[in-house]
Amino acid sequence: MLAKRIIPCLDVTDGRVVKGIKYVNHVDAGDPVEQAAEYDRQGADELVFLDITASLEHRQIMLDIVGRVAETIFIPFTVGGGIRSIDDIRQVLLAGADKISVMTAGILSPDIINEGAQRFGSQCIVCAIDAQRVPRKDRDDSDLALAPEEDIQWKVWTHGGHEPTDVDALDWAVEATERGAGELLVTSMDADGTRAGYDIELLRRISERVTVPVIASGGAGNVEHMYQALTAGKADAVLAASIFHFGEYTVGQVKQELADRGVTVRL
Amino acid sequence: MGNLGSVEKALQYVGCAPVITSSPRQLEEASGIVLPGVGAFDDCMQGLRDRGLLNPLRELIAGGKPYLGICLGLQMLFERSQEGQESGLGIFPGQVVRFDHELKIPQIGWNQVWPNQPVPHLAGINPGSWFYFVHSYYVQPADKSIVATTTEYGYEFCSAVHQDNVFACQFHPEKSQSAGLKLLENFKQLTEASPPSERDERE
Numbered sequence: 001m002l003a004k005r006i007i008p009c010l011d012v013t014d015g016r017v018v019k020g021i022k023y024v025n026h027v028d029a030g031d032p033v034e035q036a037a038e039y040d041r042q043g044a045d046e047l048v049f050l051d052i053t054a055s056l057e058h059r060q061i062m063l064d065i066v067g068r069v070a071e072t073i074f075i076p077f078t079v080g081g082g083i084r085s086i087d088d089i090r091q092v093l094l095a096g097a098d099k100i101s102v103m104t105a106g107i108l109s110p111d112i113i114n115e116g117a118q119r120f121g122s123q124c125i126v127c128a129i130d131a132q133r134v135p136r137k138d139r140d141d142s143d144l145a146l147a148p149e150e151d152i153q154w155k156v157w158t159h160g161g162h163e164p165t166d167v168d169a170l171d172w173a174v175e176a177t178e179r180g181a182g183e184l185l186v187t188s189m190d191a192d193g194t195r196a197g198y199d200i201e202l203l204r205r206i207s208e209r210v211t212v213p214v215i216a217s218g219g220a221g222n223v224e225h226m227y228q229a230l231t232a233g234k235a236d237a238v239l240a241a242s243i244f245h246f247g248e249y250t251v252g253q254v255k256q257e258l259a260d261r262g263v264t265v266r267l
Numbered sequence: 268m269g270n271l272g273s274v275e276k277a278l279q280y281v282g283c284a285p286v287i288t289s290s291p292r293q294l295e296e297a298s299g300i301v302l303p304g305v306g307a308f309d310d311c312m313q314g315l316r317d318r319g320l321l322n323p324l325r326e327l328i329a330g331g332k333p334y335l336g337i338c339l340g341l342q343m344l345f346e347r348s349q350e351g352q353e354s355g356l357g358i359f360p361g362q363v364v365r366f367d368h369e370l371k372i373p374q375i376g377w378n379q380v381w382p383n384q385p386v387p388h389l390a391g392i393n394p395g396s397w398f399y400f401v402h403s404y405y406v407q408p409a410d411k412s413i414v415a416t417t418t419e420y421g422y423e424f425c426s427a428v429h430q431d432n433v434f435a436c437q438f439h440p441e442k443s444q445s446a447g448l449k450l451l452e453n454f455k456q457l458t459e460a461s462p463p464s465e466r467d468e469r470e
Contacts, residue, residue, distance in 0.1 A: 003377045121306045123401045266377040266397040
């Protein structure tokens with residue numbers, strides 16, 4: 001059976017990991033290649049590198065890191081952040097990444113998804129969606145958590161969660177896959193950073209409307225949250241950062257706990 | 268294309284000296300051939316034809332050169348694919364079909380590989396080891412005796428074939444961590460056991 005995937009996410013700026021795994025095997029917490037190798041040893045199924053500065057001068061540093069990671073670990077990895085053009089996609093893939101993720105460019109010029117999928121294959125185009133809960137127009141409920149499910153909708157944000165749009169997240173998820181995205185990386189902006197759990201309703205609704213895998217992101221604080229995302233949320237994979245960075249769990253511990261609860265994982 | 272770089276790096280890691288080439292001459296001189304492939308069936312077949320590689324590949328495979336096919340490098344060995352109009356290499360009778368079930372397509376992620384027969388490429392790899400898959404189509408060999416491994420996704424499908432000097436798999440050894448590296452290492456040993464033919468040396 002296909003295993004559910006556990007994917008650590010590494011935020012990189014200026015060639016350094018922002019929040020590295022601490023106190024584990026004397027790994028240099030800031031070195032993306034050492035961090036990647038450590039996650040690989042722990043049993044990560046895949047890695048995501050998010051270039052959170054993504055300025056032009058840092059592009060080359062990121063490409064060098066991608067090349068070194070590709071020589072060191074032999075599991076799939078995705079690079080996202082600041083990918084704006086087909087040429088950006090080509091450079092990152094040539095450097096050794098298996099997949100790229102687009103977010104802002106996907107909304108501003110969605111043809112990048114079609115063209116990227118056509119040239120490089122859907123399997124390497126991940127569409128990242130940052131979604132935030134909003135009340136439907138005809139409703140001014142302040143407490144969305146208590147609103148009936150059918151009265152919630154989600155809007156897409158761009159620019160790393162800094163710019164709101166009027167795009168409906170569920171509609172965009174469907175459109176992105178029709179355009180050729182091979183996977184969706186769905187981040188709840190409401191849950192991100194809270195460590196209080198993924199937005200299960202968002203995940204479930206998107207997962208039920210698309211045929212491609214959905215990667216859950218934003219809000220993981222413990223294994224129970226991951227379990228919920230993979231079962232009730234119908235996600236195919238879970239992405240997490242803090243839970244691993246702070247050394248509370250290793251990837252192996254998370255996978256063992258999930259396996260004990262009946263989730264198929266690669267052990 | 269797509270995963271050429273990954274395959275090259277993984278082969279280097281296990282001690283091979285891979286050369287990326289589209290020259291029939293270099294293929295002939297090589298001690299083994301690896302044909303990876305991600306993308307569409309027709310694009311890959313056209314790419315091989317445009318570079319004049321269809322017949323050289325058929326001849327070298329028939330001549331006993333160790334061959335490792337990955338993903339489309341497996342699918343192209345068959346006669347035809349539901350994905351495209353082009354004919355495949357036709358080394359094996361059978362066709363390539365799309366998954367027909369309620370699960371997500373493509374299959375993306377790690378799944379277990381169960382050997383159907385002893386195959387030197389899988390030496391030292393435990394039955395049920397996890398490999399990384401990315402695909403919507405799979406092969407249906409007419410001759411079941413070439414099925415080397417099976418995998419379960421909605422139902423059981425053929426995830427690798429083996430016959431003589433040919434091993435080809437739907438999964439990606441270059442992205443399958445230690446199990447994948449072991450497979451590549453086994454392939455390297457098989458290429459070393461089978462030096463280029465005498466014909467090459469005379470030319």
